[in-house]
Amino acid sequence: MTQDASIDYDRYDHVRPIRWTGDALELLDQRVLPFTVVHEACRSSEDVAEAIHALTVRGAPAIGIAAAWGVVLAGRSLEAGDAADAARQLEPALQQLNAARPTAVNLAWALARMRRALAAVAPGQDWREALERESRAIEAEDLAANRxxxxxxxxxxxxxxxxxxxxxxxxxxxxxxxxxxxxxxxxxxxxxxxxxxxxxxxxxxxxxxxxxxxxxxxxxxxxxxxxxxxxxxxxxxxxxxxxxxxxxxxxxxxxxxxxxxxxxxxxxxxxxxxxxxxxxxxxxxxxxxxxxxxxxxxxxxxxxxxxxxxxxxxxxxxxxxxxxxxxxxxxxxxxxxxxxxxxxxxxxxxxxxxx
Structure with missing residues (x-):
C-alpha cells in the first residue's frame, strides 16, 4: 500500500483510542466523551473483556485490536513451559473475550490470529513475545488498511x-x-x-x-x-x-x-x-x-x-x-x-x- 502524498494524514487524524504502555492497555473511555477525555487502564484480559462489553472501547476494528492486547495481558499471568501449554491455559481468556460482543466478526478474527501466532511458535522461542508482535501487527495493518x-x-x-x-x-x-x-x-x-x-x-x-x-x-x-x-x-x-x-x-x-x-x-x-x-x-x-x-x-x-x-x-x-x-x-x-x-x-x- 503506497501512501498518497496529497493526503496529510497527520492533519486529518489526531485521535487514538488504544495505547499499549508495555504494562497495561489504556483505552480512551468513549462513554464519557466529548466532555471528559480519560483513559481507562486495563491490566488483565478480564478488564479488557469488561471494557469491550461496557462500550468503553467500541467499533469493530478497535474491539479486535483491544482483544488481541487482552490476550497479551492474559499471557502475562501464566506459568507455561511452552506455546502449546500456553495455548491450553489461554483458551478460557480467549472465550471470555470472544463472548464480550458477539456480532462484530473482527473480535473472533483477531482472536483466531492470536491462536495461529501461538501455534506457529517454534520450540524454545518466546511465545509471549510472539503474542505481542502479532498484536502490534494487527494494529499497524488496520491503520494502513484504513488509509x-x-x-x-x-x-x-x-x-x-x-x-x-x-x-x-x-x-x-x-x-x-x-x-x-x-x-x-x-x-x-x-x-x-x-x-x-x-x-x-x-x-x-x-x-x-x-x-x-x-x-x-x-x-x-x-x-x-x-x-x-x-x-x-x-x-x-x-x-x-x-x-x-x-x-x-x-x-x-x-x-x-x-x-x-x-x-x-x-x-x-x-x-x-x-x-x-x-x-x-x-x-x-x-x-x-x-x-x-x-x-x-x-x-x-x-x-x-x-x-x-x-x-x-x-x-x-x-x-x-x-x-x-x-x-x-x-x-x-x-x-x-x-x-x-x-x-x-x-x-x-x-x-x-x-x-
Whole structure:
C-alpha cells in the first residue's frame, strides 16, 4: 500500500483510542466523551473483556485490536513451559473475550490470529513475545488498511458532494483514520466531500458524542441531525452518498451495522442517494452466506428507558434494544475494503474478490 502524498494524514487524524504502555492497555473511555477525555487502564484480559462489553472501547476494528492486547495481558499471568501449554491455559481468556460482543466478526478474527501466532511458535522461542508482535501487527495493518480504504472510497465520490454517516467509524473505532470516516477524511482532503452530516445514533449517541467531536478535532466541519431527519435530508438533495461502516459483511454482501443502517439504505435507494459500506477485509465473513444467519446482539432495554442515568420513560413501559440491523446487499452500491471495491455486491462479486 503506497501512501498518497496529497493526503496529510497527520492533519486529518489526531485521535487514538488504544495505547499499549508495555504494562497495561489504556483505552480512551468513549462513554464519557466529548466532555471528559480519560483513559481507562486495563491490566488483565478480564478488564479488557469488561471494557469491550461496557462500550468503553467500541467499533469493530478497535474491539479486535483491544482483544488481541487482552490476550497479551492474559499471557502475562501464566506459568507455561511452552506455546502449546500456553495455548491450553489461554483458551478460557480467549472465550471470555470472544463472548464480550458477539456480532462484530473482527473480535473472533483477531482472536483466531492470536491462536495461529501461538501455534506457529517454534520450540524454545518466546511465545509471549510472539503474542505481542502479532498484536502490534494487527494494529499497524488496520491503520494502513484504513488509509487505503479512505483513498479508494473517496475516489467514488464526485467533487462537491455531501455525505451522511451513521454511528462512529473514525479513529475512535479503529487503530486510526477510520473506515467510513476515513473515506470522508480523504474526501475532504481531496476536495470531493463538501458537506458532512452525521446522525445522533441513538441510544448511545455515538454520532452526537463521538463523530462530530472527532471531526472537529481534525478541523472538519460537520452538521448533526436527529436519526429521524435522515430521509428528509436526502429529499433536500444535500447528500449524494451515505457512507457507513460494518460489523459483519456476509458472503452475498449483506451487511450488519449499527441499528438504523437498514432504514438509511432503504431511504437512500428511494431518493437516488448512493450507499457505501467501508470495512477492512477482516469484517468480511465468507462463512456466513447471508444476513439472516447473523446473530443480532440485544442490549439491556434500560438503555432506552433512561438518559444519563435518569429515567425518562414511565414505569411499566417495556423496550426492545437491538444493537444492529442488516442492510441487504441489493441496497448497497459499493463495499470498500483494503483489498478492493465491490460495486453492486452479490455472492458472485464477493467471491471474485474474497474467494
Amino acid at each position: 487505503a480504504m479512505g483513498r479508494a472510497g473517496a475516489a467514488l465520490i464526485a467533487p462537491g458532494s455531501g455525505v451522511l454517516t451513521h454511528c462512529n467509524t473514525g479513529s475512535l473505532a479503529t487503530a486510526g483514520f477510520g473506515t467510513a470516516l476515513g473515506v470522508i477524511r480523504a474526501g475532504v482532503a481531496d476536495g470531493r466531500v463538501e458537506r458532512v452530516f452525521a446522525t445522533e445514533t441513538r441510544p448511545w449517541n455515538q454520532g452526537a458524542r463521538l463523530t462530530v467531536w472527532e471531526l472537529g478535532q481534525d478541523g472538519i466541519d460537520a452538521t448533526l441531525i436527529a436519526d429521524s431527519a435522515a430521509a428528509h435530508l436526502m429529499k433536500t438533495g444535500q447528500v449524494q452518498w451515505v457512507v457507513v461502516g460494518a460489523d459483519r459483511i456476509c458472503a452475498n454482501g449483506d451487511t450488519a451495522n449499527k441499528i438504523g443502517t437498514y432504514q438509511l439504505a432503504i431511504a437512500a435507494r428511494h431518493h437516488g442517494v448512493k450507499f457505501m459500506v467501508v470495512a477492512p477485509s477482516s469484517t468480511v465473513d465468507m462463512a456466513t452466506a447471508s444476513g439472516e444467519l447473523i446473530e443480532i446482539e440485544e442490549r439491556d432495554p434500560a438503555e432506552l428507558l433512561a438518559f444519563r442515568g435518569k429515567r425518562v420513560v414511565a414505569e411499566g413501559v417495556r423496550a426492545w434494544n437491538p444493537v444492529f440491523d442488516v442492510a441487504p446487499h441489493d441496497l448497497i452500491d459499493a463495499i470498500v475494503t483494503e483489498q478492493g471495491v465491490v460495486e453492486r455486491p452479490d455472492a458472485a462479486r464477493m467471491r471474485a474478490l474474497f474467494g
